[in-house]
Amino acid sequence: MKRRAFTHLATAGVAMTAIGGVARAQVKEIRIIEAGGKSGESIDEYIKPFRTKTGINCVRENPNPLGKLRAMVESGKITACLFELGSDSAAQARGLKLIEPLDWDAIAPQPMFPEARTEFGLGYQYFSTVMAWRKGVKEPKSWADFFNTKDFPGKRVLPDYPQYCLAFALLADGVAPDKLFPLDVDRALKKLGTIKRDIAVLWKAGAQPPQLLNDNEVQYAISWSGRVAGQPKIAFTFNQGMFDLSYICVPKGAAKEERAAAMKLLHEMTVVQNQAKAAEVVSYTGCSPELEALLPKDKINEFPTTKANKSVQWQQNAEWWRDNGEMVDKKWEQFRLNL
Amino acid sequence: MPSRTAVGFIAPLLLLMIVVFDAPILYMLALGFWSKQGGFTTEHYGNLLEATVYLKVLASTLRISLIATIANVLIGYPLAYWMRSLSPRAQLVAIALVITPFWVSILVRTYAWIVVLGNGGIVNSALINLGLIDEPVRFLYNELGVTIGMANVLLPFLVLPLFAAMLRIDNRVLQAAASLGAPARTIFWKVFFPLTIPALSAGALLVFILSLGFYVTPAILGGNRVSMVSNLLDKLINEIPRWEQASAISTLLLIVALAIFAAYRHFDRRVQS
Numbered sequence: 324m325k326r327r328a329f330t331h332l333a334t335a336g337v338a339m340t341a342i343g344g345v346a347r348a349q350v351k352e353i354r355i356i357e358a359g360g361k362s363g364e365s366i367d368e369y370i371k372p373f374r375t376k377t378g379i380n381c382v383r384e385n386p387n388p389l390g391k392l393r394a395m396v397e398s399g400k401i402t403a404c405l406f407e408l409g410s411d412s413a414a415q416a417r418g419l420k421l422i423e424p425l426d427w428d429a430i431a432p433q434p435m436f437p438e439a440r441t442e443f444g445l446g447y448q449y450f451s452t453v454m455a456w457r458k459g460v461k462e463p464k465s466w467a468d469f470f471n472t473k474d475f476p477g478k479r480v481l482p483d484y485p486q487y488c489l490a491f492a493l494l495a496d497g498v499a500p501d502k503l504f505p506l507d508v509d510r511a512l513k514k515l516g517t518i519k520r521d522i523a524v525l526w527k528a529g530a531q532p533p534q535l536l537n538d539n540e541v542q543y544a545i546s547w548s549g550r551v552a553g554q555p556k557i558a559f560t561f562n563q564g565m566f567d568l569s570y571i572c573v574p575k576g577a578a579k580e581e582r583a584a585a586m587k588l589l590h591e592m593t594v595v596q597n598q599a600k601a602a603e604v605v606s607y608t609g610c611s612p613e614l615e616a617l618l619p620k621d622k623i624n625e626f627p628t629t630k631a632n633k634s635v636q637w638q639q640n641a642e643w644w645r646d647n648g649e650m651v652d653k654k655w656e657q658f659r660l661n662l
Numbered sequence: 663m664p665s666r667t668a669v670g671f672i673a674p675l676l677l678l679m680i681v682v683f684d685a686p687i688l689y690m691l692a693l694g695f696w697s698k699q700g701g702f703t704t705e706h707y708g709n710l711l712e713a714t715v716y717l718k719v720l721a722s723t724l725r726i727s728l729i730a731t732i733a734n735v736l737i738g739y740p741l742a743y744w745m746r747s748l749s750p751r752a753q754l755v756a757i758a759l760v761i762t763p764f765w766v767s768i769l770v771r772t773y774a775w776i777v778v779l780g781n782g783g784i785v786n787s788a789l790i791n792l793g794l795i796d797e798p799v800r801f802l803y804n805e806l807g808v809t810i811g812m813a814n815v816l817l818p819f820l821v822l823p824l825f826a827a828m829l830r831i832d833n834r835v836l837q838a839a840a841s842l843g844a845p846a847r848t849i850f851w852k853v854f855f856p857l858t859i860p861a862l863s864a865g866a867l868l869v870f871i872l873s874l875g876f877y878v879t880p881a882i883l884g885g886n887r888v889s890m891v892s893n894l895l896d897k898l899i900n901e902i903p904r905w906e907q908a909s910a911i912s913t914l915l916l917i918v919a920l921a922i923f924a925a926y927r928h929f930d931r932r933v934q935s
Contacts, residue, residue, distance in 0.1 A: 389900060389901055389903050390899045390900035390901070390903040393903045393905070415902075480885075483886040522887070523800075523803050523885060524803045524886065525885060525886035525887055526885075527886055538780060538781070538782060539781060539782060540780060540782075540802075540803075649902060649904065652897070652902065653713045653715050654715075656716075656889065656894065657715045659887065660715065660718050660722060662887045
């Protein structure tokens with residue numbers, strides 16, 4: 324067995340040398356920093372085939388704040404060669420020069436949605452921000468309903484992240500999804516101000532909205548789809564929801580050998596069969612356009628990228644947030660003070 | 663000259679303190695004057711004045727800390743006073759009860775309040791079942807929730823020094839006042855209370871300064887609707903990440919805390935003399 328593993332490693336080594344021209348096969352373990360929760364667990368479905376093929380183990384760590392990446396890169400101690408970042412954080416990290424380009428030749432990806440393949444990151448997981456409510460209350464059909472607290476009475480829980488919140492206020496105010504950006508921040512905050520009495524909580528952790536809905540602390544929520552999908556007491560809709568991508572990136576200065584190994588893990592993330600297994604762990608979906616056929620039929624409505632669901636949603640504009648995030652955050656802070 | 667050997671023994675500890683504690687603080691202070699290009703700048707402090715929202719968050723932090731401190735004094739003083747009147751054995755039990763929550767993780771304690779004070783929590787269901795209220799009282803996700811949570815966490819910091827000071831008060835002093843014909847109320851306000859002021863103010867100061875840095879309680883029990891400086895710093899450090907701005911705000915917070923401490927020292931010295 325040991326011997327086999329050795330030949331395996333040796334072969335991999337030769338292959339990597341051929342591709343990268345630098346790799347040595349001493350890497351036994353690489354690390355990935357991911358977002359945690361079920362989403363983090365789903366990454367195991369990519370690690371398993373990677374481990375079988377390469378004999379290299381991959382250890383998961385979480386959570387993944389941008390500050391951790393900055394600390395890692397600025398200290399020069401790159402402890403993890405892969406780092407998961409939401410689309411806006413990925414755009415920011417790129418602006419701050421904290422990540423380096425991927426080696427797409429080494430990844431040799433299987434078919435993937437175009438927006439998932441970028442120079443600096445592989446969009447490995449789609450997640451949506453949607454409206455959800457406790458079963459039994461009046462069902463909102465649109466964001467206008469969600470923001471109409473008179474006809475849809477009940478407490479709301481919203482994200483304490485303007486990038487997952489403000490655009491919905493504009494949709495409620497009559498802005499068309501394709502006209503959202505550049506975002507009219509003041510108009511959005513004004514609209515939010517009209518329901519501030521009914522905003523019970525601003526959430527930081529994705530686990531909070533389902534918890535608060537289940538406890539009947541709030542009746543309506545803006546939540547990540549995977550957190551409310553499959554919850555018996557909660558209903559939600561992808562209608563007018565926002566789909567977004569989580570990217571896997573390589574921190575600047577990662578060791579070459581580890582980096583080469585990491586590309587092989589990234590390859591596994593584009594394999595549709597692996598994505599189907601990951602989708603069983605969490606109802607977020609991978610980047611393959613062919614994934615829909617492999618998803619469980621009874622839960623097909625829970626996934627962000629099925630044709631029916633993706634077509635009624637719009638995509639987050641990470642570049643806009645990268646350029647304007649700081650300005651918005653000050654206004655958001657001010658808004659919170661007046662709650 | 664025992665001091666030379668003493669210095670030798672203590673030097674490793676001093677070195678450790680300087681390297682792992684003082685140097686990072688200096689680095690943090692310096693970061694606030696660091697520009698993106700790598701030179702000296704005061705723009706991060708300029709930002710504080712320009713975008714007044716940071717100062718407002720600081721003001722909100724001071725206000726909530728003050729409320730929490732007052733709540734602590736109102737609960738803690740009578741508690742310590744009552745403990746003084748107990749028998750020595752009962753005092754031990756009371757101290758144990760005050761200290762026990764100290765050993766429970768602050769996260770657990772904070773989440774426990776959700777179970778107790780939530781809309782479907784013990785307190786609200788009891789009040790509704792008793793017919794005292796029709797709709798649940800909103801204890802949580804506002805300043806009330808934050809104040810309750812902070813008072814709970816910080817109470818031992820006030821009660822323990824206060825109780826220790828009260829025990830040291832000589833009963834004969836109080837008896838002397840009584841023998842001169844003073845009623846109980848006068849004895850308390852003219853004799854007992856003034857003797858506890860130093861411990862009370864020291865305890866209150868400790869509680870106030872600890873309050874300034876609270877993070878978990880406002881995040882959980884305030885539902886993020888209550889702005890405090892630690893939560894703002896978390897955002898600037900972890901999410902944005904604008905460490906330079908965070909450094910400027912931290913420095914300002916440090917200055918405020920030191921100023922309050924200096925004011926206390928000044929006041930304390932006047933009381934002593």
